[in-house]
Amino acid sequence: MCEHVPARKFPRARPTADRTTNLERAGPPPMQHTQREQPSFFVVAAMVAARLDAVMKTARQISLSAANAKAMSERAGESARGFRPITVFIDEMGRETTRLVTAINASALEISQAAVMELRLADAAERMERAQSRLDVQPANLVARRAEIDDATVKHQQRRQLAQQRLTRLLDDIVQQMRATSIVSTRARVEATRVGALGTYLNSVVELVDRAAADIRAAVSECETWLRAS
């Protein structure tokens, strides 16, 4: 036999078409109160991962530019002899930069995932605590489940902290890498002046490498700012 369900348990009455058919009038939602809020840490970590993913192409560009310059300098023969080792060096730096960016991206994603797990576990712990506060006697298995939540929280905190340490090291490494790239670019410009007609092309390659390095430095700086603020 069905009990009568009080009316308050039903969803509220269907909205009128007038209010909901067209949300043009409503406009975009107000943002003022949230603009002052810092994004949650798991959001910041995901933003870092996305930002670094965007510079992956830039990192690969360094290697591609170096490969083109190497091919051109080989065709140029003896006059470009001084330039060739530079292209090898730039190519290696391009590969190392790609490796670093990939590792940074992976660490940032791991931080975000671990932070999300911590949030879910914290929510579970809080709700379980509220339940426990209503009980005069704590069932043994509930206490055990609560302990498991606490253990899992610690595990994800440690995972996040290790990933954060790794990320900090990797960000430092890539900043150093980009400084080295700038030094090599300066040397490359000098060598480019010695290779005659090919020099203009080689200079444009050096320009590309410089711009790529600047883009990566800017991206890393942006990410470090977000992480410091979080």
Add this chain to the structure above:
Amino acid sequence: MKDHILFDQGHRWIVFARDVDKPEGIIDTNQYMVLDGNRAILLDPGGIETFSAMLAATLRHARPEQITDLFASHQDPDIISSLGLWDRTVPHARLHAPWLWESFIRHFGCERIRYEPIADEGGSLRLETVELQFIPAHYLHASGNFHVYDAQARILMSGDVGAALEAPGGPLFVDDFDAHVKHMRYFHQRWMPSNAAKLDWIRRVRKLDIDMMAPQHGRIFRGADVQRFLDWFEALDVGVGIAAGE
């Protein structure tokens, strides 16, 4: 999670799908974003287990403050159980979802996001330049249910209609409709409860100019395959779960 741009002329449609790291035992889902200038809407943003992957994927295309709207076609967990986490991520956003399911969807956690109930007859939402229509699709399968149609891009996000169950990592697009049918048949026969609702939806959707039909599971239909699907679905007898009880 892979992302693929479906349309990019002024505004953009992006699909997020084929998450190879998703936990075992959960159904594979397609999530969509429509990005229009400084505004973006996530369509069926997904379950809690795929939230991290989905967040990382969306942020490759939009900043958190650009995600101004979410849409849930209906109340299923694979559609919207991540709501509590989106509530923490984009608290300024609005969720557009069937009025019928509001008090149910709120069980996933909706403290700051504003719920914008969609009336049974549907509605529309203008982002910056594009207007999206919420097309009624009730009882396919949920009793309050909407699809999203973009007349400019000629894309219909069709929720569970058109869904297919396949091995993980399948292609994004249908390339052989006849071969694809076997992946869809049982889903539609068992999950869709009503032939009347099905025919009503088909009648409604045949009036739309559709180049791409994008379901929440399985592959996306393009070009002539959209009409092939409508013809196939029209002829299919659904609601077979009732016979199981006899």
